[in-house]
Amino acid sequence: MEKPRGLRLQQSLIGVIFFGVFSTLAGLTLPHAAEPSLRASYALLQGTNEFSLWAGGSPDSFGNIEDRQVLLVGLRYGRVLAAWDWISLEYTLDVFPAAVVFEPNDARTGNSTIYGAGLSPLGFKLRFAQQSRIKPFLAASVGFLYFEHDIPLRDTSRFNFTPEIGLGIDFFVTPKTAITIGYKFHHMSNAGISSRNPGLNSNVIYSGFSFFTP
DSSP states (O other): OOOOHHHHHHHHHHHHHHHHHHHHHHHTTSOOTTOOSOGGGGOOOTTOEEEEEEEEEESOEETTSOSOEEEEEEEEEEEEEEEOSSEEEEEEEEEEEEEEEEOSOOTTTSSSEEEEEEEEEEEEEEEEOTTSSEEEEEEEEEEEEEEEEEESSTTSEEEEEOOEEEEEEEEEEETTEEEEEEEEEEEEBOTTSSSOOOOEEEEEEEEEEEEEEO
């Protein structure tokens, strides 16, 4: 018997998340033949630029709106604003060429997949353990996403604000490249620009790859 479309989409989303995490962990086992011996070489200095590709998703939503899954693909630019012996502060900007919400079948569209794109122009990232290859971090940002149909319910809005906060770990493969595993609480709502504003909350697990330049 053929599986329902919604179930296949949920399984695909979960597969993407686990594949990203598995690929990240596998990358950490690569040999580091050219790794410098000086611990300070892993420190991020003020003015360092970060360029990153990451992807992740949430297998479910919670709060006012349930039974929704979210998939995000992001391109990131970051710049270290300040650095000390044990911590660094980075400004981040994320571009979302693809944002997808999977929801129960909708009579409006005949399917359960709604596509969007957007931008998070204001973000900050605090990295700890400056001298270490393994750097825990805290991150927060705010931005927006625009979808082809109203999200998360009919008669809400295609345009939604997306504040988020999270944490994770950067694993530096070399002094200039890193693999990231992270978690973020992701909120989506229209902030009252529509008469209905239920909000969509998601626990997003993601992984990514970054390289750094002076």
